[in-house]
Amino acid sequence: MPMKQFLLLTLFFLPLFSLTIEFNSAKEAGLPYGVLHIKDSEPFSCSSVDLKLEQKQYICKFENKNSVMIGPKDTPLVGIEFFQQKDGFEVIISPKFKSKIINMDISLHAFSEVPLESFKDAKHYAILIYEKLPYSESSTKGGINFPIYFPKYKRPDVGALDLNGAPIGYVRSKDINAYLSIKREYEAKRYETILEDVKDTMMLYPQTIFKSELALYRIRAMDRLLDGDEDSLSLAIDRNDIINEGKAWMKTFPADEFMPEVLFYIAKNYMKMGFASDANYFLDILITEHPQNSFTKMGILLYGDSLYGGSKKAEALKLYSDVLYSAKDLDVASEAAIRLAKNSLDAGQSDEAKEYLMKILNANRDFLFQDENEAYELAKKLAQNGLEDIASQIGEALLNSISRSNSNYEEILKDSGLWHGSAKNIAKADELLNRYQKEFASGEFAQEVQEGIDRLFFEIAETDTDKLENYYDTLISRYDNEISQKATVEKAKLYLEKEQFVNVLSLDEAIAKLSDEALKIEGESILKEAAIKSADIALSQDNCQEATILIERYMIKDSLKDRDKVFECLMRLSRYDAAIDEAKNHLGIRDLREKLSWMIRLADAFKKAHKWEDLLKISKEIYDLGILTKKPETKVILRDEFLAYLKLKDYEKALSSARKVREELKGDFANIEVYMEVAKLAKEQGSHLLMKEYTSYALKLQEEKNSFIYSPILDYYAIEAQEKLGDLEGALAVAREIPKKVEELNEKSRAYYYIGELEYKLKEFNLAKESFGRCASIKDDNPWKKMCEEYLNLIK
Numbered sequence: 001m002p003m004k005q006f007l008l009l010t011l012f013f014l015p016l017f018s019l020t021i022e023f024n025s026a027k028e029a030g031l032p033y034g035v036l037h038i039k040d041s042e043p044f045s046c047s048s049v050d051l052k053l054e055q056k057q058y059i060c061k062f063e064n065k066n067s068v069m070i071g072p073k074d075t076p077l078v079g080i081e082f083f084q085q086k087d088g089f090e091v092i093i094s095p096k097f098k099s100k101i102i103n104m105d106i107s108l109h110a111f112s113e114v115p116l117e118s119f120k121d122a123k124h125y126a127i128l129i130y131e132k133l134p135y136s137e138s139s140t141k142g143g144i145n146f147p148i149y150f151p152k153y154k155r156p157d158v159g160a161l162d163l164n165g166a167p168i169g170y171v172r173s174k175d176i177n178a179y180l181s182i183k184r185e186y187e188a189k190r191y192e193t194i195l196e197d198v199k200d201t202m203m204l205y206p207q208t209i210f211k212s213e214l215a216l217y218r219i220r221a222m223d224r225l226l227d228g229d230e231d232s233l234s235l236a237i238d239r240n241d242i243i244n245e246g247k248a249w250m251k252t253f254p255a256d257e258f259m260p261e262v263l264f265y266i267a268k269n270y271m272k273m274g275f276a277s278d279a280n281y282f283l284d285i286l287i288t289e290h291p292q293n294s295f296t297k298m299g300i301l302l303y304g305d306s307l308y309g310g311s312k313k314a315e316a317l318k319l320y321s322d323v324l325y326s327a328k329d330l331d332v333a334s335e336a337a338i339r340l341a342k343n344s345l346d347a348g349q350s351d352e353a354k355e356y357l358m359k360i361l362n363a364n365r366d367f368l369f370q371d372e373n374e375a376y377e378l379a380k381k382l383a384q385n386g387l388e389d390i391a392s393q394i395g396e397a398l399l400n401s402i403s404r405s406n407s408n409y410e411e412i413l414k415d416s417g418l419w420h421g422s423a424k425n426i427a428k429a430d431e432l433l434n435r436y437q438k439e440f441a442s443g444e445f446a447q448e449v450q451e452g453i454d455r456l457f458f459e460i461a462e463t464d465t466d467k468l469e470n471y472y473d474t475l476i477s478r479y480d481n482e483i484s485q486k487a488t489v490e491k492a493k494l495y496l497e498k499e500q501f502v503n504v505l506s507l508d509e510a511i512a513k514l515s516d517e518a519l520k521i522e523g524e525s526i527l528k529e530a531a532i533k534s535a536d537i538a539l540s541q542d543n544c545q546e547a548t549i550l551i552e553r554y555m556i557k558d559s560l561k562d563r564d565k566v567f568e569c570l571m572r573l574s575r576y577d578a579a580i581d582e583a584k585n586h587l588g589i590r591d592l593r594e595k596l597s598w599m600i601r602l603a604d605a606f607k608k609a610h611k612w613e614d615l616l617k618i619s620k621e622i623y624d625l626g627i628l629t630k631k632p633e634t635k636v637i638l639r640d641e642f643l644a645y646l647k648l649k650d651y652e653k654a655l656s657s658a659r660k661v662r663e664e665l666k667g668d669f670a671n672i673e674v675y676m677e678v679a680k681l682a683k684e685q686g687s688h689l690l691m692k693e694y695t696s697y698a699l700k701l702q703e704e705k706n707s708f709i710y711s712p713i714l715d716y717y718a719i720e721a722q723e724k725l726g727d728l729e730g731a732l733a734v735a736r737e738i739p740k741k742v743e744e745l746n747e748k749s750r751a752y753y754y755i756g757e758l759e760y761k762l763k764e765f766n767l768a769k770e771s772f773g774r775c776a777s778i779k780d781d782n783p784w785k786k787m788c789e790e791y792l793n794l795i796k
Helices: 174-187 191-206 211-228 239-252 259-272 276-289 294-308 312-325 332-345 349-361 365-369 370-385 388-401 409-422 427-437 446-457 465-478 482-497 502-503 507-510 517-540 546-552 563-572 578-583 592-608 612-628 632-647 651-664 670-684 689-706 713-724 730-741 745-762 763-776 785-794
Strands: 011-016 020-027 031-050 057-063 078-086 088-095 098-102 122-130
Touching: 031 088, 078 465, 088 122, 088 388, 174 191, 174 211, 174 546, 211 239, 211 259, 239 259, 259 276, 259 294, 259 365, 276 294, 294 312, 294 332, 332 349, 332 370, 349 365, 349 388, 365 370, 365 388, 370 388, 370 409, 388 409, 388 427, 409 427, 409 446, 409 502, 427 446, 427 763, 446 465, 446 482, 465 482, 482 502, 482 507, 482 517, 482 612, 502 517, 507 517, 507 730, 517 546, 517 563, 563 578, 578 592, 592 612, 592 632, 612 632, 632 651, 632 670, 651 670, 651 689, 670 689, 670 713, 689 713, 713 730, 713 745, 730 745, 763 785
Parallel strands: none
Antiparallel strands: 011 020, 020 031, 031 057, 031 122, 057 088, 078 088, 098 122
């Protein structure tokens, strides 16, 4: 086919501080196309505007680009204009054909799926401009695309040739057998044997064509021996031997395909010996001459290791990452991923470590198990960092690859079971831990395994409640750690499910002692739920004592159903502050009548708690709301208002409230309490007229209701007031009514004494003598009777 012509022209290059615009154009199939690159050191945005005929215009905005303005640029494919704005700088790109903008900051390897194009801010955009999309069509030849063999027409075959071009005809030669034997020894990891065998083979067959391979196997074997037994004094070699033999190999076989490997061994061992400059020299050759070779990548990893342990950790991590995404060899990429995973674990970034390790498990699983001990140590580190799910996979794979005679077998079996348990792989954990108990009945880790099995019990679906309860008791008695604490909480949960609330509450002290904060919170929640259920039952049975104890112990007042009953019980047991809080919780309701009901209860609680100022405030609100809701019976709150003023010693307002009581609650027998308090106050203040007024109100109410519960105290107050005012006849009239109101002989004697005394003062001596006589004739030995007898003697 005719070769396509390609033309590249750089039309202009515009630096605006750090802004660069570059345009390249060419032709394909006779039609022009171009690619415009626009870059800046800081992210910027480019938006597109649709125009007619499938054309678009692009506006890219920059901040603080205050350079000297450049005039517009025009080419056959695109026009570019520059505009200074108040808040920045704009570049308007107007392609003259079809176009497409591409965000060049998107990195394919950073996503598990190919990312969609995005106009999110970027440092680099490319705009493709074309009349017809270039290279969109490809021609294919017809025919069969798999190999077909025609054995009848096969050409003669000379076979393998040596370096001189002569056929190799000695297939059964002993040097080949020696070479193959050394190769097998290397695969079997018999490295010390290789050192001598290579020497012997080279001496026996100095002209062998396998010289380079044999020498390389010796270098490889020395490297493996020193890596595996670095501190051993028994080895007759050191790292200088690898370096010297490696350099000799390079001079002898300068064109050998294994050159990168030997360069790697030399650089590696220089690095191990601490000769950084020598190591860097050979690494530089590797990177320059063999950039994509897997040993070059391995060398970069080793160099990164040397930086990681020093002060250039960030630089080392970048090298690891570069190798991970550039290496074509899966093992090399896996080595990089291992390093990145370990760093993430050290940094506490478990999720990131898991992501790296899952790449290896999914793409190169066998790599992790090349070194059993290293794989096991990695698994333990993963488990320590909360990645038991991956640790358990590694542990189980190791378990399947080793025999029972392996020194690590017992511990790996134990750890694999425990890790599966932590990862919630309950069936697999149960299988492995029970397998341990069968294989190692008295094993080193028997106690730890038993604990693991006991932990699994919490995850197993057991429906026999009696079995559950017994096992929880066993765990509580067997352990003094998180297992016994978990068993305590689960036992409480079981009792709650069985509605055995008393049994739940019996675990109160045990739950209070839990040291595990999460378990303690869960246990307290269970206790609270049981307390709520128990308190609701107690309230329904009018057992205020039990309900109140539960309310106070578990702070559950707001969670109970019958809130009216809660208030009643709190008041009954003199928990006035709690009753006040309960009543206040209901003042926000919208139903005014219900709100008024709770306000009255609150006033009663304030009164019992002697919170007089609060009582005054709520009494005024009750009075006003009673009028609003047309409930005149709420005016009884005036008596509480009077009492509050009286207790606060605001006597003027107290008397004002007393008058309101008399006027607005006229005829209410309960008013006598107010009248009596006013009488007492008047007596204290020597206001006998006021005292007379309110005792008369009280006496009248008693007569009207035919109830004399405040007599004779009320009567004597009235007598005293009238006596002080000089109204002896009025006082006598009150006194003569007392004997009808009292039943006690002592009080009758006292009444007749007062009657006789008043009659005597009014000089009605015969009546006085008769009254004293009645007093003296009462068959009761009391002081009033004796005083009456003394008066009789005087009158005679």
